Amino acid sequence: MKIAVVGTGYVGLVTGTCFAETGNKVICVDIDKAKVDKLSSGEITIYEPGLEKLFLRNQKEGRLSFTQSLSDAIVDAEIIFLALPTPPGADGAADLKYILGVADDLGKLLKPTDYKVIIDKSTVPVGTANKVKEAILNSGTNAIATAFDVVSNPEFLREGVAVDDFMKPDRVVIGTESDKAKKILNDLYAPFVRQGNPLIFMDEKSAELTKYAANAFLAVKISFMNEIAQMCECLGADVDMVRKGIGSDERIGKRFLFPGIGYGGSCFPKDVQALAMSADEVGYDFKILDAVMDVNAKQKVHLIPKIKAFFGGDIEGKHFALWGLSFKPNTDDVREAPAFYIIDALIAEGATVSAFDPEGMANTKLNYEDKINFATNQYEALVNADALIIATEWNEFRTPDFDKISATLKTKTIFDGRNLFEIGQMEKLGFHYQSIGRKVVKG
Ligand SMILES: NC(=O)c1ccc[n+]([C@@H]2O[C@H](COP(=O)([O-])OP(=O)(O)OC[C@H]3O[C@@H](n4cnc5c(N)ncnc54)[C@H](O)[C@@H]3O)[C@@H](O)[C@H]2O)c1
DSSP: OEEEEEOOSHHHHHHHHHHHHTTOEEEEEOSOHHHHHHHHTTOOOSOOTTHHHHHHHHHHTTSEEEESOHHHHHSSOSEEEEOOOOOBOTTSSBOOHHHHHHHHHHHHHOOTTSOEEEEEOSOOOTTHHHHHHHHHHHTSSSOOGGGEEEEEOOOOOOTTSHHHHHHSOSOEEEEOOOHHHHHHHHHHHGGGSTTSOOEEEEOHHHHHHHHHHHHHHHHHHHHHHHHHHHHHHHHTOOHHHHHHHHHTSTTTOSTTOOOOSOOOSSSHHHHHHHHHHHHHHTTOOOHHHHHHHHHHHHHHTTHHHHHHHHTTTOOTTOEEEEEOOSSSTTOOOOTTOHHHHHHHHHHHTTOEEEEEOSSOHHHHHHHHTTTSEEOSSTTGGGTTOSEEEEOSOOGGGTSOOHHHHHHHSSSOEEEETTOOSOHHHHHHHTOEEEOSSSOOBOO
16 A cells, blocks of 8 residues: 655654555655654664664565655545644644644645545544544535545554654554545554454544543552552652552553652643543533642652652752653653753752763753763763652663772662662662652661
8 A cells, every 4th residue: 555654753654664565656745854864864863672673674674654745745646645643732732733734735635536544643632633634625625525534543553662652552443434535444454453452443533533542541550559659658668569469450450650750741631631631622621630730749759858858858969860751661752851840940050960861861861961961871971960860661770780889989879760779789788769659768
């Protein structure tokens, strides 16, 4: 099949590459010239494990190419994916300007005789498929309603394991009532659901809401566990034990029960907010979402009062090592990263920071180049630091050289926002160690 993917970011590049991998001919289009130039010359633009190999192979085989021209990308394509940004607007609702702008452009390019399926892969509020359809028809030129269908096909991939998630999805949700579009999408996704995971067909609105419901539910689960961790700290219980105790109940499940310093990234924060805004718009008081946003905002800086208290209430002039910048491991994505909230809070208190992240440094420099020091490795970050703060659970931080940490830090003190180390081990090593929802180890 011939496919165009509009928007070549984290979702678009993975989508385009994975569809090329199953033999389709894919053209990805982006307005960012630098991005298109890089990709066209065989340079990958994001860090995503396993993606580069597929990207290079499919580009070499001529199944995957890149352009800045929407018209070139769609001229032969029967399927057009929209993988465009849907950032929060000023009021917190999803801003549809990218999606509707492209819809307007498409309306001018579509030909009455040349059927195409236009697929929203972006996370968009309920009713967007209809708005895209109207924008295409209202663009005032060629498009007629029988020449295209607009389908909602939300994406559930997780950065860090995006290729696996895309190639072997738990499910594929497809919102359309068009039999023609159903048949095309059924064929397109057949190689990805061979193991029997379902293609779930539904109406457009339900598909759009499914994506928000999934992300909001996961945000609730994380925030609930973060509140349980707070209770553990107040009551002297151990959140690891509570987590194991409830996670073995099949109705609850083991995943997404790890407490930490809040959720971040380009999806959960904006999607929870956008769903809350959608609820407001229809006059529904969605109480849980307000609570989740409140809990998460506090959780991101939960370590700060602990750090201040340890240093006698004042951290002006103190210097901190920070391990982890990306919003989660195995990605270079730093959008809404909890680490940034910690950096901002430390700087506001007059402290300085030396940070290290395996993949998130370049993106962090875009915002913090002059504000913090960037170390070349995790141990260099510790030099002259009064304490170590851990913000992202990269595997390479899990079993560090503790002798080196002891020898380099000014005081053997770790504030761990991701509960990477065992309490007993920290006691044995003589660190002062504070984590989330667990006993404070007083070194
Ligand atoms: N990142 C994720 O993990 C993830 C997962 C599931 C769903 N989503 C959703 O998918 C959508 C895209 O997310 P993302 O993380 O890939 O965003 P992104 O910012 O990484 O990529 C978007 C791309 O679109 C390009 N673009 C903007 N306007 C354009 C235009 N007019 N024509 C062509 N290209 C244009 C940008 O240059 C950018 O490269 C969002 O709605 C997001 O909520 C993201």
